[in-house]
Amino acid sequence: MSGTVLVTGASRGIGKSTALLLSQSGYSVAVNYLNSADAANDIAEYINSHGGRAGAFKADVSEPDEVERMFSEIRLSLGEVTALVNNAGIAEQRVFSDISSSQWERMLAVHLTGAFNCSKEALKDMIRRKSGSIVNISSMWGQTGGSCEVHYSAAKAGIIGLTKALAKEVAPSSITVNCVAPGIIATDMMSGFSSEDKENMCADIPLGRLGTPDEVAHAVKFLLSESARYITGQVLAVNGGLVI
Ligand code: NAP
Secondary structure, three states, X not given: OOOEEEEOOOOOHHHHHHHHHHHHOOOEEEEEEOOOHHHHHHHHHXXXXXXXXXEEEEOOOOOHHHHHHHHHHHHHHHOOEEEEEEOOOOOXXXXXXXXXXXXXXXXXXXXXXXXXXXXXXHHHHHHHHOOEEEXXXXXXXXXXXXXXXXXXXHHHHHHHXXXXXXXXXXXXXXXXXXXXXXXXXXXXXXXXXXXXXXXXXXXXXXXXXXXXXXXXXXXXXXXXXXXXXXXXXXXXXXXXXXXX
């Protein structure tokens, strides 16, 4: 694999694993973050000191101006973005009647508008080059709906719709757009759940355990690879059999 990949929300969790795996596969990696500057810089330094090429880039993906600036900075230091992983996300458990308008809007802004903003910037160069790949990180809750996560589920379902529609639109430019829908993955996002909660979750998962960020990263890597050039508009589930 070659070129430059932008992984949004790459300071922790699934994004971090994806950034590290893609750097090992030959990509120059733009590590996007919002608050975790030290963590993002450490990841970029680690990659640079292990024979790869990376930089850390701060931007709130929900803000179009910040995203545009980030793409200019990446172009200058790592070259044009040839692959994009829309991964940045937030989670919140709340009964529907307690979700405020601002919480609803923030959830959609980070996940859905974030993917819109970054895809729009990335496609400027991809369409001119007539090549490129985008992988959006949805969730099994975007496929099935999660109780007490209506705003999260709506945002993640929106990402699946965005993926399918955009895949059709940019296919004539040989650009693929796919989705990975993780199940329950052991990251900071799960830190609000007790050990007992997690044991109960594992009991429901056919493969009997939570997924790892690395297992999601491998699915992303496959969808960005040459082996997946004829796959577009698809949702690849990484969920241990929880949703089949
Ligand atoms: P995580 O460990 O909580 O990490 C979230 C990442 O997103 C961090 O790097 C954070 O950056 C970044 N981020 C949040 N808001 C941002 C914004 N507005 N702009 C830029 N970056 C932002 O989460 P994770 O579990 O790895 O989840 C990654 C993705 O997978 C998310 O889209 C999530 O919805 C999805 N997912 C996760 C699971 C799971 O079980 N963990 C399951 C299904 C889907 P800072 O730290 O710099 O703020």
